[in-house]
Amino acid sequence: MTKRAIVPPGLKEAAARARMSPAILSGTHLFLTGVTGGDAQGIMPAEPEAQIRNAFTKIGMVLHEAGLTFEAIVEMITYHVGLRDHFELFDAIRLEHLAEPTPAWTAVEVAGLRREGAVVEIRVIASTEPGGGA
Template identity: 60%
Template sequence: MARKALFPGGNRTTADRLRLSPGLLSGSHVFVTGMTGSNPDGTMPASPEDQFRQAFDKIGAVLREAGLGFDSIVEMTSYHIGLRAHFDSFCAVRAGYVTDPFPAWTAVEVAGLRREGALVEIRVVASTEPG
């Protein structure tokens, strides 16, 4: 089975340094690496909602590289620092990106994330097959 790495905008700097693909097309699925809400310049927004939107926007960029949209997501796992403190805000932001039929979703409270100041990291699996 052929696999294809997905690099939105062709930017490979961080991906090459960390030896990962932001997304990987394998068969009829796209696997998107966990995305935090950092800005393009690497800074972390102070607002939880801004972090959540930025993380979803980065996921969207990977999906677009595969010719897909948010409606192609079949599974989502989100890892949270302070899950209970910002769950309602996260759900409100998430509602602006996912559509019916909604993807399977697991939200997990964690002790830490790789990026300093990150409140969430989101990974998704999307299908290339028509819904």
């Protein structure tokens, strides 16, 4: 099975620095690296809402680069520092981006994330099959 890196232009520098691919296309699935809420300049906002919105924006960029939309997402795993402090906000923003049938979702409380100040990291798997958002 072949695999191909998906790197949107807006994430090329960050991907090169981290030596990782924002996503890997393998077979009929796109596997996205966990995304935190740093802004376009790499600055982590203090506000959870800004972080959550930035993370979904970056996910959208990666999906778009692969020719997909949020409708292609089949699974989402989210990691939260202080889950109960921002869960309702996260859920509301999540539903702004995802339509029925919503993807399978697991939310996990963690003690910390790699990026200093990050309160959420989102990892998704999307399908490239017809009807999967392509």
